[in-house]
Amino acid sequence: MTWYYGECPAPSQRHRDLARKRQDELTKPPGSLGRLEKVAVDFAGWQSRAIPELSRVAVRVFAADHGISRRGVSAFPPEVTAQMVDNFVGGGAAISVLSQPLRADFAVVNMGTFEPVANAPKLHNLQLAPGSADFSEEPALSAALTERCLETGKAQVDMLDCQLFIAGEMGIGNTTAAAAICAAHLGLDGAAVAGRGTGIDDATLRRKRELIDTALNLHAGALDAPLGILQCLGGLEIAALCGAYLRCGQRRIPVLVDGFIATAAALLAAAINPGLRPWLMAAHRSSEGAHGRALDALGLDPLLDLGMRLGEGSGAAVAVPILQSALRLHAQMATFHQAHVQEGETHT
Numbered sequence: 375m376t377w378y379y380g381e382c383p384a385p386s387q388r389h390r391d392l393a394r395k396r397q398d399e400l401t402k403p404p405g406s407l408g409r410l411e412k413v414a415v416d417f418a419g420w421q422s423r424a425i426p427e428l429s430r431v432a433v434r435v436f437a438a439d440h441g442i443s444r445r446g447v448s449a450f451p452p453e454v455t456a457q458m459v460d461n462f463v464g465g466g467a468a469i470s471v472l473s474q475p476l477r478a479d480f481a482v483v484n485m486g487t488f489e490p491v492a493n494a495p496k497l498h499n500l501q502l503a504p505g506s507a508d509f510s511e512e513p514a515l516s517a518a519l520t521e522r523c524l525e526t527g528k529a530q531v532d533m534l535d536c537q538l539f540i541a542g543e544m545g546i547g548n549t550t551a552a553a554a555i556c557a558a559h560l561g562l563d564g565a566a567v568a569g570r571g572t573g574i575d576d577a578t579l580r581r582k583r584e585l586i587d588t589a590l591n592l593h594a595g596a597l598d599a600p601l602g603i604l605q606c607l608g609g610l611e612i613a614a615l616c617g618a619y620l621r622c623g624q625r626r627i628p629v630l631v632d633g634f635i636a637t638a639a640a641l642l643a644a645a646i647n648p649g650l651r652p653w654l655m656a657a658h659r660s661s662e663g664a665h666g667r668a669l670d671a672l673g674l675d676p677l678l679d680l681g682m683r684l685g686e687g688s689g690a691a692v693a694v695p696i697l698q699s700a701l702r703l704h705a706q707m708a709t710f711h712q713a714h715v716q717e718g719e720t721h722t
């Protein structure tokens with residue numbers, strides 16, 4: 375059996391129940407910490423302990439170029455992908471800045487850019503292929519390359535010792551790939567899924583929609599299964615995100631899903647192995663295209679809605695301090711009994 379079909383254990387219901395009970399014993403009206411209470415309960419189930427903690431966060435940014443970008447679907451040229459890899463490891467990108475105060479285990483994985491990237495500390499310069507193929511003409515990835523990308527995502531997660539995993543992505547043109555994936559998986563067309571990505575104009579948006587529709591027609595026979603969608607419409611970094619997420623579920627590592635591209639990868643990963651779903655949490659609602667529809671399909675309710683549309687894992691990194699606040703409150707607040715505070719009446 376292929377590794378990614380292997381079991382993802384269920385989070386501990388016993389520890390979820392213990393955490394839920396503790397939340398109701400803390401010196402506050404029941405439910406008054408809103409979503410923060412659910413965060414504490416979720417982490418209790420994930421860590422199999424009633425009082426969980428979050429200090430070890432891992433961030434992996436997967437980068438790759440996309441054949442479809444040669445069709446002019448982005449406001450930026452594909453050279454920017456490799457240039458941004460340098461910027462990630464140089465500390466100047468948004469995710470680099472955000473990872474710093476989290477003391478996150480941060481690294482970048484170059485899955486395959488058009489332009490070569492110089493080796494650097496914190497860079498896994500793998501270059502599995504010089505980008506993906508133009509999926510409006512042929513499958514983006516071969517079956518063998520798709521498997522190697524999934525395997526690379528797995529291998530990255532196997533190196534980690536963390537309590538939360540964030541995957542970022544960088545790839546000019548990858549909102550077109552992510553939109554095509556959402557369309558294929560959710561039964562939508564180009565107009566319903568395409569957004570403005572890096573800030574494209576109306577004519578480019580029309581072209582983006584048409585190219586997605588062309589690809590959906592071209593590959594129609596291969597889009598019934600999530601692996602077929604990944605191979606025909608994905609990209610090297612999107613497949614690596616899928617593999618990383620799937621391994622997280624198997625290794626009991628919760629995933630904080632970032633924006634539109636990350637969610638498209640999560641959609642396919644959870645379709646490949648539904649046991650992954652309880653290990654996913656959505657960080658934010660991106661303003662890109664069909665992000666809301668993809669989150670709804672996964673049954674994920676994002677923590678934040680800041681109008682962000684960057685990717686890189688940036689929305690997820692911004693949400694981490696909120697998760698830490700939730701766990702600190704859960705661990706350190708006094709109970710009614712400890713603080714000699716009178717409890718309210720229980721209303722049913």
Ligand SMILES: Cc1cc2ncn([C@H]3O[C@H](COP(=O)(O)O)[C@@H](O)[C@H]3O)c2cc1C
Pocket residue numbers: 447448449450454458543544545546547548549550570571572573684685686
């Ligand atoms: C300088 C720069 C930094 C980025 N960081 C993330 N993205 C984001 O934009 C790209 C997707 O948008 P599109 O499909 O329109 O090309 C991805 O690389 C994504 O991560 C960036 C884009 C740019 C230009």
Ligand SMILES: O=C(O)c1cccnc1
Pocket residue numbers: 549571572632633634635636660661662665682683684685686
């Ligand atoms: O939501 C995202 O991940 C996103 C949106 C636009 C451009 N790049 C990434």
